[in-house]
Amino acid sequence: MRILITGNMGYVGPGVVSQLRAAFPDAILIGYDMAYFATCLTNADILPESKLDVQLMGDVREMQAEVLKGIDIVVHLAAISNDPMGSRYEEITMDVNYRSSYRIARMAKGAGVRSFIFASSCSIYGAGGDGPKTEGSDLNPLTAYARSKVFTEKALEQIAGDGFTVTCLRFATACGMSPRLRLDLVLNDFVAGAVASGKITILSDGSPWRPLIHVRDMARAIEWAVLRPSANESSFLAVNAGSNEWNYQIKDLAEAVAAVIPGVELSINKDAAPDKRSYRVNFGLFKSLAPNHQPLYSLREAIGELYESLVWMDFKNADFRDSRLMRLKVLTDLQSSKLVNADLQWSYKVPETRPSQPAFLNM
Numbered sequence: 001m002r003i004l005i006t007g008n009m010g011y012v013g014p015g016v017v018s019q020l021r022a023a024f025p026d027a028i029l030i031g032y033d034m035a036y037f038a039t040c041l042t043n044a045d046i047l048p049e050s051k052l053d054v055q056l057m058g059d060v061r062e063m064q065a066e067v068l069k070g071i072d073i074v075v076h077l078a079a080i081s082n083d084p085m086g087s088r089y090e091e092i093t094m095d096v097n098y099r100s101s102y103r104i105a106r107m108a109k110g111a112g113v114r115s116f117i118f119a120s121s122c123s124i125y126g127a128g129g130d131g132p133k134t135e136g137s138d139l140n141p142l143t144a145y146a147r148s149k150v151f152t153e154k155a156l157e158q159i160a161g162d163g164f165t166v167t168c169l170r171f172a173t174a175c176g177m178s179p180r181l182r183l184d185l186v187l188n189d190f191v192a193g194a195v196a197s198g199k200i201t202i203l204s205d206g207s208p209w210r211p212l213i214h215v216r217d218m219a220r221a222i223e224w225a226v227l228r229p230s231a232n233e234s235s236f237l238a239v240n241a242g243s244n245e246w247n248y249q250i251k252d253l254a255e256a257v258a259a260v261i262p263g264v265e266l267s268i269n270k271d272a273a274p275d276k277r278s279y280r281v282n283f284g285l286f287k288s289l290a291p292n293h294q295p296l297y298s299l300r301e302a303i304g305e306l307y308e309s310l311v312w313m314d315f316k317n318a319d320f321r322d323s324r325l326m327r328l329k330v331l332t333d334l335q336s337s338k339l340v341n342a343d344l345q346w347s348y349k350v351p352e353t354r355p356s357q358p359a360f361l362n363m
Helices: 013-023 083-090 088-108 144-159 184-196 215-227 249-259 282-287 299-312 327-336
Strands: 001-008 028-033 054-057 073-076 115-121 165-171 173-174 201-204 209-214 236-240 247-251 264-266
Touching: 001 165, 001 215, 013 028, 013 247, 073 215, 083 088, 083 165, 088 144, 115 144, 115 215, 115 299, 144 165, 144 236, 173 184, 173 215, 173 299, 184 201, 184 209, 184 249, 184 299, 201 249, 209 215, 209 249, 209 299, 236 282, 247 249, 249 264, 249 299, 264 282
Parallel strands: 001 028, 001 073, 028 054, 073 115, 115 165, 165 236, 173 209, 201 264
Antiparallel strands: 209 247
């Protein structure tokens, strides 16, 4: 079995690579990444890509069909990955997250790939109201990032079938420690603030709801999708990936961090208008379909692991929101240094690595 993992050098990818290597030791694992964040390593004992058989460097906007030759399964993580980046680079977000995803999926089907796993998002529910959202609920994307996920899901549904299985995992908001940690995620941000300054400041009223999932539990869900049989099941599946127990209001997350980390001062702006991005999610379908791949981590465990890791890193940067642990900051620095251009392409031309070329990095 040959598995191609796009976007493997980000926050989620290292855990996915590790999970798939453990679950399928004889599989050929191939990474494909633009490498914006390759150097953003945190507490990594080894280079995460050492668990791959091959690492390709390339832009998903320019991926060639030859890359997909002989591939059985595509795990498509590559994306402009959050709302601030989507706001800054809206058209690029649509190009990378939607148009390129659809193009790659079409090429994959044409190359005989049997399964395409797409990392979607619960953010597509947007302003969700009071009731938990199921897969059949109306979609109300409020950001470029969320819209890109909706468009891609709809496009993928059109080409699923004829031996081509598509699984869209609508992930809850990621959290937890990773070899390439991001702090531009709500729980990670709160823990970083608590460690660096002893303070958690919520600029909103803290009322919005968010479902969360540990980054390594995301990898377990992807393992399940790899195993998902197409026989006797729909060739297209969009499923909320997470756990009902991990639906929290923002203020509850902050209070949970303050309960784990001693001496934290919590400030909530109760007079602020609530964030429109508020949604609870029902993960019942995922529980019934993937009983052996349910999330294992608790909120307290995720907080404790982040806390211990940041302390071990001697993390003291109270201005961490302007650090390289924020993905938008990394891209901004790359542009300021003229290493990437206005379209977020490398300024120096790197030939697309293909199976016929010696530019492969064999791990």
